[in-house]
């Protein structure tokens with residue numbers, strides 16, 4: 001029972017990280033029908049920003065986690081630059097061009113990081129200084145509960161944002177019908193840019209949650225995380241915001257439970273297996289609408 | 296109010312509009328009639344900025360529309376009810392109307408206009424929380440018109456609003472157009488249903504494969520031999 005509870009909290013924590021990254025994938029896919037393969041790399045951008053700025057925060061007497069605010073800004077700016085400079089010019093020249101551009105952008109960001117930060121992994125300082133607590137005999141890290149809480153809070157906020165605000169509704173309207181969106185006065189380009197900014201900002205928050213769990217940055221950390229989050233987005237139904245959240249949580253839980261109860265090396269195979277089974281039964285993902293072919 | 300001059304529009308090698316000119320005065324209902332592929336939608340899309348003009352000009356109250364961002368047109372008072380409705384299918388009726396008032400940031404004003412729209416379309420009020428994609432074709436058309444009205448336009452561009460509707464609903468749509476017109480809104484109407492369009496319009500232009508071939512007062516055109524033959528089936 002105590003192991004189960006521990007695994008559950010760890011899994012949910014891991015899942016919340018994937019969910020935040022998956023949100024970025026799904027929002028960009030929803031609006032542009034494009035898989036932004038460089039999205040995972042924003043975790044890396046965020047993580048390095050935190051690595052460099054957290055000590056500065058601490059030296060000014062502020063808590064280390066405040067570095068995430070800088071990471072959010074940096075990721076949003078880099079995201080907007082990538083969209084404007086690399087993606088916008090190839091918009092409308094086919095999905096293959098967009099895909100290749102995104103892959104190239106991913107390589108570019110990783111190599112740029114290699115040049116800027118060097119090939120050696122960096123160890124991030126302790127983000128949260130929180131005790132372990134014991135619940136029902138299970139030793140649980142408070143920081144897991146905290147990051148889980150942050151993850152859930154952000155997901156709720158995102159849902160409220162896209163349903164209750166004018167800009168948020170526009171972000172839902174644009175993917176449904178760009179022409180109609182323009183007619184009613186929505187500046188589609190601006191909404192697309194904003195979507196990238198928000199998606200990348202969420203990746204920065206995910207980076208904070210990640211480095212508080214595993215305090216290491218490497219230049220290729222984004223690709224691995226990105227693939228898992230992408231699977232999460234497809235599993236939940238790509239283009240659908242609650243789908244990304246659900247998919248992220250499922251992928252996180254599978255990962256931790258398989259690692260603890262079966263064998264550490266198996267979780268990827270099992271995750272892919274479940275993805276394949278779900279897609280066979282419901283090609284548009286768990287929460288997706290079954291309309292024709294996708295992915 | 297709206298003046299289109301020598302407008303040429305190409306899609307790749309296809310010349311869809313071959314230099315058309317027409318005007319719409321404030322308070323008029325002007326209809327553009329023509330068969331499939333004549334270029335009616337292209338004309339409207341070019342006014343709305345969804346399609347680029349190759350040459351020619353479009354001026355609205357003296358302002359060059361070709362230089363304005365398409366998303367700014369609604370603020371200028373130009374609303375568009377597109378062919379095929381184009382409601383936001385995954386949004387509720389209320390949210391679709393919200394989007395119609397996107398450029399208006401005053402929430403109280405939006406609610407007042409929404410009440411007006413519901414007054415006109417009581418069926419929409421009953422379905423406020425229903426997803427637009429699940430509405431019937433007629434209801435979607437009402438929603439598309441309602442959404443355009445939410446922008447408080449001075450001129451409304453309607454692209455074949457009667458398309459795919461039953462005769463009773465066609466009657467209803469045309470009486471709504473007249474109602475909108477009575478409320479002081481100028482109307483540009485694309486139609487294949489020439490009989491209905493000419494009955495409510497002040498003036499009409501006939502478009503044939505990218506060229507305006509006949510124009511005049513709607514009541515005159517109704518008597519025109521060529522129109523009676525080609526468009527009224529007489």
Ligand SMILES: Nc1ncnc2c1ncn2[C@@H]1O[C@H](COP(=O)(O)OP(=O)(O)OP(=O)(O)O)[C@@H](O)[C@H]1O
Nearest residue numbers: 306309311329330331332333334335336337338487
């Ligand atoms: N996106 C496009 N790409 C290429 N050609 C197009 C495009 N849109 C329209 N056309 C062509 O331009 C011409 C005019 O089309 P348009 O849609 O304006 O006609 P329409 O009068 O609105 O017809 P309908 O009554 O069927 O709606 C047609 O020959 C059409 O094939």
Ligand SMILES: [Mg+2]
Nearest residue numbers: 335336337378
């Ligand atoms: Mg048309």
